[in-house]
Amino acid sequence: EDKVVQSPLSxxxxxxxxxxxxxxxxxxxxxxxxxxxxxxxxxxxxFMLTSSGIEKKSGRLSSILDKKELFSILNITATQTGDSAIYLCAVDFYNQGGKLIFGQGTELSVKP
Amino acid sequence: NAGVTQTPKFRILKIGQSMTLQCAQDMNHNYMYWYRQDPGMGLKLIYYSVGAGITDKGEVPNGYNVSRSTTEDFPLRLELAAPSQTSVYFCASSYTPPGQVAEQFFGPGTRLTVL
Structure with a gap:
């Protein structure tokens, strides 16, 4: 069964x-x-990540994929209260119509 | 562009009632999707469509039906509502060239409660 797991949950x-x-x-x-x-x-x-080891970056957010170890990380530097949200990762498949399998999400709360 | 629109925003149903959740997009996207999100969980795919007249099941299709008669509209039908269908429902769409992956754009969601 296909599985996507995020941590921490909050x-x-x-x-x-x-x-x-x-x-x-x-x-x-x-x-x-x-x-x-x-x-x-x-x-x-x-972000969308397809290649291993190539960092995607947007402002204070960055992400990288490791296809050998089967994981990705999302980094947020210098967090702000506006970063408070649920962050979801999802996996896409070949030959399956663009459908996504989502993880449970990580709920991030940034306190002033 | 309005993007992806969903109606209604909220709905309370009694067990056994039926309803249709509406979804429309004005971006000429070929792919459309229905997800549900339960509290503290990620999104689960219910059904998806790669074009008008073509639909397929996702992870959790039981209790739901869809149709895609036009590119713009992708309604989700609940025939006999059950408490387990209490959830927030999101519709999404994407323009996906053959063999490629694309960002999905989400509607604002419909919060459904079945009592």
Missing amino acids: LVVHEGDTVTLNCSYEVTNFRSLLWYKQEKKAPTFL
């Missing part, structure tokens, strides 16, 4: 801290891994 930090969120997967026909941020409503796209 995290509380203070503004300015750096956080690392983890996503591991056990799936067949892996094609890519995606990160989404979910604030009060719908998830919004952050």
